[in-house]
Amino acid sequence: MTTDHRETLVIGLVVAALSAVGMLWLIPAHTNPAAGPNDLSPALVPEIALGVCLALGVLLVVQALRRPDAGAAATAAVGADDDGPRGLRLARDLAFDLSVWAVSCIVLVQLLPRIGFIATSAMVLAGWCVFAGLRSIPTIVGVALVVPVVLDRLCWYALTVPLP
Amino acid sequence: MLDRIRASVRRAGGRSAAAATLLAAALLPGFQGAAVAAYPEKPVTLVVPYKAGGSTETMARVYAKALQEQLGQPVIVSTRPGGGGAVGATVVAKAAPDGYTMLFAAASALVWPPMTQKVEYGPDSFRWVASITEYQQALITTPDKPYKTYPELIAYAKAHPGMNFADQNALSRSFIKYIGKKEGVTWTAIPTKGGGEMVPFLLGGKVDIAWSGGVHQKFGDKMHVLASFNPKRLGQSPDAPSLKEIYGIAMPSYAVIVVPKDTPDDVVATLEKALKEASKDKAFDDMVTNKLKFPNQFIGSEELKPLVADMVTGLKTVLEETRN
Amino acid sequence: MILDQLLAGFGAALDPINMLFMAAGVALGIVVGILPGLGSVTALSILIPVTFYMSPLVAIAFLVGVNKGGTSGGAVPAILLDAPGTPEAAATALDGHPLCKAGMPVKAMKAALYSSVFGDTLSDILLILVAAPFAAFALQFGPAEFTAIVLFSFTLIAGLSGRSLAKGIIAAGLGVFLSTIGLDPVESTPRMTFDVVELYDGISLNALAIGVLALSSVIQQLFEMHRGGASARQSISPDYDPAKNRLTAREFWSNWRTLLRSAAIGSGIGMLPGLGVSLAAFLGYGSAKRASKTPEKFGTGHLEGIMATEAANSAVVGANLVPTIALGIPGNIAAALMIGAFMVHGVVPGPFMMESHGELIYSIFASMLIADGIHLVIGRLGIRIWGHITRVPRTVILPVVVVLCVVGVYVPTQSMFDVGVMLVFGGLGYLMRRTGFSIVCLVIGFLLGPMFETSLRQTMLMYKSDLSVLVSSPIALVFVLLTLYSLWRFARRR
Numbered sequence: 001m002t003t004d005h006r007e008t009l010v011i012g013l014v015v016a017a018l019s020a021v022g023m024l025w026l027i028p029a030h031t032n033p034a035a036g037p038n039d040l041s042p043a044l045v046p047e048i049a050l051g052v053c054l055a056l057g058v059l060l061v062v063q064a065l066r067r068p069d070a071g072a073a074a075t076a077a078v079g080a081d082d083d084g085p086r087g088l089r090l091a092r093d094l095a096f097d098l099s100v101w102a103v104s105c106i107v108l109v110q111l112l113p114r115i116g117f118i119a120t121s122a123m124v125l126a127g128w129c130v131f132a133g134l135r136s137i138p139t140i141v142g143v144a145l146v147v148p149v150v151l152d153r154l155c156w157y158a159l160t161v162p163l164p
Numbered sequence: 165m166l167d168r169i170r171a172s173v174r175r176a177g178g179r180s181a182a183a184a185t186l187l188a189a190a191l192l193p194g195f196q197g198a199a200v201a202a203y204p205e206k207p208v209t210l211v212v213p214y215k216a217g218g219s220t221e222t223m224a225r226v227y228a229k230a231l232q233e234q235l236g237q238p239v240i241v242s243t244r245p246g247g248g249g250a251v252g253a254t255v256v257a258k259a260a261p262d263g264y265t266m267l268f269a270a271a272s273a274l275v276w277p278p279m280t281q282k283v284e285y286g287p288d289s290f291r292w293v294a295s296i297t298e299y300q301q302a303l304i305t306t307p308d309k310p311y312k313t314y315p316e317l318i319a320y321a322k323a324h325p326g327m328n329f330a331d332q333n334a335l336s337r338s339f340i341k342y343i344g345k346k347e348g349v350t351w352t353a354i355p356t357k358g359g360g361e362m363v364p365f366l367l368g369g370k371v372d373i374a375w376s377g378g379v380h381q382k383f384g385d386k387m388h389v390l391a392s393f394n395p396k397r398l399g400q401s402p403d404a405p406s407l408k409e410i411y412g413i414a415m416p417s418y419a420v421i422v423v424p425k426d427t428p429d430d431v432v433a434t435l436e437k438a439l440k441e442a443s444k445d446k447a448f449d450d451m452v453t454n455k456l457k458f459p460n461q462f463i464g465s466e467e468l469k470p471l472v473a474d475m476v477t478g479l480k481t482v483l484e485e486t487r488n
Numbered sequence: 489m490i491l492d493q494l495l496a497g498f499g500a501a502l503d504p505i506n507m508l509f510m511a512a513g514v515a516l517g518i519v520v521g522i523l524p525g526l527g528s529v530t531a532l533s534i535l536i537p538v539t540f541y542m543s544p545l546v547a548i549a550f551l552v553g554v555n556k557g558g559t560s561g562g563a564v565p566a567i568l569l570d571a572p573g574t575p576e577a578a579a580t581a582l583d584g585h586p587l588c589k590a591g592m593p594v595k596a597m598k599a600a601l602y603s604s605v606f607g608d609t610l611s612d613i614l615l616i617l618v619a620a621p622f623a624a625f626a627l628q629f630g631p632a633e634f635t636a637i638v639l640f641s642f643t644l645i646a647g648l649s650g651r652s653l654a655k656g657i658i659a660a661g662l663g664v665f666l667s668t669i670g671l672d673p674v675e676s677t678p679r680m681t682f683d684v685v686e687l688y689d690g691i692s693l694n695a696l697a698i699g700v701l702a703l704s705s706v707i708q709q710l711f712e713m714h715r716g717g718a719s720a721r722q723s724i725s726p727d728y729d730p731a732k733n734r735l736t737a738r739e740f741w742s743n744w745r746t747l748l749r750s751a752a753i754g755s756g757i758g759m760l761p762g763l764g765v766s767l768a769a770f771l772g773y774g775s776a777k778r779a780s781k782t783p784e785k786f787g788t789g790h791l792e793g794i795m796a797t798e799a800a801n802s803a804v805v806g807a808n809l810v811p812t813i814a815l816g817i818p819g820n821i822a823a824a825l826m827i828g829a830f831m832v833h834g835v836v837p838g839p840f841m842m843e844s845h846g847e848l849i850y851s852i853f854a855s856m857l858i859a860d861g862i863h864l865v866i867g868r869l870g871i872r873i874w875g876h877i878t879r880v881p882r883t884v885i886l887p888v889v890v891v892l893c894v895v896g897v898y899v900p901t902q903s904m905f906d907v908g909v910m911l912v913f914g915g916l917g918y919l920m921r922r923t924g925f926s927i928v929c930l931v932i933g934f935l936l937g938p939m940f941e942t943s944l945r946q947t948m949l950m951y952k953s954d955l956s957v958l959v960s961s962p963i964a965l966v967f968v969l970l971t972l973y974s975l976w977r978f979a980r981r982r
Binding site: 221222225226241246250254255281282284297326328339352353354355357359361364365366369370371382383384413416430450451455 | 532533536554606624627629630631671673676677678685688689750761815816817824827828831832834836837838839942945946948949952
């Protein structure tokens with residue numbers, strides 16, 4: 001089995017599992033029945049939407065399993081990515097990236113109401129500049145100081161919206 | 165300043181703890197001044213729980229401008245449509261009780277949903293600060309229909325079951341059911357999201373009759389009033405009977421401004437005074453009386469209390485009648 | 489008759505103060521439109537109070553300018569950063585950003601601006617000529633017709649799903665599912681809200697769109713740079729070469745079919761209340777790709793893709809005033825705000841507007857045409873300024889865009905909850921990008937889901953569960969047949 005197929009398999013399984021949870025538990029537990037005789041159930045549209053996801057998730061799994069060797073054909077049929085072999089690296093990258101992102105979001109959301117927009121966004125700006133590989137300290141400091149202040153004043157004077 | 169203190173004292177009457185503080189506030193102008201000057205110190209949000217483009221939203225924008233001059237802070241109109249006003253009402257009921265979030269809505273949106281569905285507010289979740297006008301709620305149709313008067317409509321509906329009736333919220337739907345039950349006619353309620361959606365449906369012949377919150381007055385003789393849902397006949401259509409004359413029930417018709425219930429008394433007093441002054445604004449008055457053709461009548465928080473109690477009992481009657 | 493009135497209108501509209509305010513409106517609209525999350529709607533609602541002190545003509549002309557500029561400004565971040573701030577510019581990014589990477593950002597921006605002005609002008613002319621008769625036609629559209637149109641729009645997914653159709657449909661399904669969160673449109677009962685009051689209104693489209701469209705793209709580029717994919721000094725458009733950025737008249741007009749088609753689609757959508765600018769943009773892009781002899785070029789930096797999208801989304805601006813002026817019914821939120829502005833200035837939109845305020849209306853029409861010219865000039869000047877952005881290193885500009893996204897979501901509703909929603913969708917969007925799911929399909933599903941559900945349920949109630957109206961109404965039948973045709977064509981091509 002090629003990495004592409006393993007990737008499609010995993011994606012298909014995850015999609016199918018999540019849709020199944022949504023259809024079997026989430027929607028029935030959190031919607032009410034229809035009231036009128038000619039009305040559709042409020043649960044119908046969400047069920048259809050996730051039903052489609054479930055069916056196609058299963059389809060992805062089946063296609064990945066059925067043609068493990070016919071790489072080109074299956075890729076054309078399912079149309080998986082053509083970026084070449086990357087399976088494990090992708091998973092590792094995603095795990096790393098999403099945790100970095102989650103941490104930075106939590107920091108942002110926690111700090112924004114407490115220390116205000118200017119201080120928070122200065123930290124966020126500096127953090128991402130360094131993360132992206134910028135090493136020129138004057139530039140980083142300049143950007144982190146000027147941009148938040150300009151934005152804050154602009155929102156207040158031009159749009160009359162006070163930022164936190 | 166004096167008015168402000170007087171209003172505070174009036175508001176405070178009957179409430180022991182709050183009254184004590186406020187009395188102190190009234191007696192010590194310095195203390196009172198400090199407390200009031202603090203509000204408003206940032207922009208105030210006026211939540212309109214209906215889709216943009218309706219008469220409430222238009223009125224709110226002009227009123228917000230007048231109110232802005234009174235409060236000395238920007239008043240931001242924010243539309244939160246859905247659930248016949250229930251969405252916006254929930255937002256405001258749960259907002260911080262600091263006077264910076266208020267709701268401008270039909271009184272029915274605050275009384276009716278709590279009786280019929282699981283919403284997280286009730287009429288008591290709010291401080292009813294003022295009412296600034298009355299909606300011109302009517303049962304309307306287009307002039308090309310064979311029925312021209314309310315009795316003719318009932319006769320026609322008895323002969324043609326299954327007519328389509330555009331409602332705009334659960335309350336108008338219940339009143340439609342109530343009439344149907346009293347007269348023994350069946351019709352289908354089609355949900356629409358406010359006047360902006362009802363008008364094309366009615367003019368395009370997709371529905372036969374419709375509930376209107378006042379938008380029909382923009383359309384002159386292209387729309388025809390059959391009856392009034394208000395306690396009285398409508399000023400613009402004196403020939404159409406009110407449902408109260410026929411069935412003894414009426415829909416709450418007041419456009420009210422409310423804040424969350426724990427809003428401090430001094431903030432409410434400041435607000436009520438500003439609201440009253442703003443309703444005298446020339447542009448607002450012109451808009452309400454001449455453009456929308458609504459009455460410009462200010463009702464303060466004290467006079468509003470018995471009216472709210474009346475609404476609650478009235479709607480309970482309708483609900484009990486239509487439930488079984 | 490119309491010409492006489494229009495000439496008189498030009499007389500009034502050519503007033504220097506009027507022109508000045510129109511120019512200011514266009515410029516403000518473009519600047520606001522460029523910021524992610526802020527489009528015409530935000531710009532209009534903020535600027536309407538400013539117009540209280542102007543004369544009615546100047547006020548409306550100013551707001552018309554804002555509306556025009558706001559719709560075209562969104563193309564700039566889509567092209568330069570692959571970060572469309574609104575769904576209406578999402579399809580612009582598909583071809584615009586590849587062109588930018590290939591060193592032709594200015595050419596892409598020029599194509600976007602010229603197509604915008606073209607679509608807009610055509611739609612204005614249409615408004616002036618057919619406002620009254622077409623309004624009557626718009627009334628033919630009821631829930632059944634809307635259901636059919638939305639059904640047809642779902643076939644767009646096939647053309648926009650990228651490399652994998654299955655994944656595209658999954659993304660759209662997720663979008664539809666997400667759109668059903670909130671109070672039920674008919675019963676007003678909660679659906680998957682978990683008693684979170686901010687979810688009663690549903691997930692904010694603004695927060696979702698900025699998160700998955702703009703923010704996720706920026707995150708992806710940031711992580712790529714972290715891995716050393718590009719040097720720290722690298723600018724947005726590394727191979728920029730002025731010679732490659734010329735857009736000849738021949739090159740532009742060789743796509744006249746696409747321009748006309750998109751302008752027609754945009755105008756049609758604009759005249760129908762409730763469909764919206766974003767749908768017009770996606771339909772314009774989708775049908776251009778469908779009609780093209782070389783559909784595989786779309787998404788790789790094809791000029792036609794940009795032009796199809798921008799001509800369609802700008803053509804909505806004029807046409808959505810047709811139902812506004814003729815019926816007093818807003819075509820979309822921007823038009824609803826315009827109705828409010830009209831009323832503030834003593835003009836009641838509706839069937840009597842033409843009779844009682846004919847002079848003013850024709851002056852406004854004339855102003856709209858003049859504003860199209862102004863839009864062209866100011867937009868062209870703007871491109872020079874935006875061109876300089878391309879020289880700023882990506883390591884600086886991308887973190888700034890992250891902060892801009894936060895501001896863009898916060899400003900319209902001042903809700904921290906929406907900021908959180910945007911950040912979560914930024915992460916989800918990044919995950920989808922890396923695993924090959926189409927972001928655009930997610931947004932289309934989210935846009936179409938509620939339209940489909942509400943119209944379908946209204947139809948069911950109105951026709952007592954009898955859906956034969958979908959074939960007995962001629963307009964609905966046309967769209968049902970179009971749906972079947974595109975499904976058949978699609979199946980045959982596979």
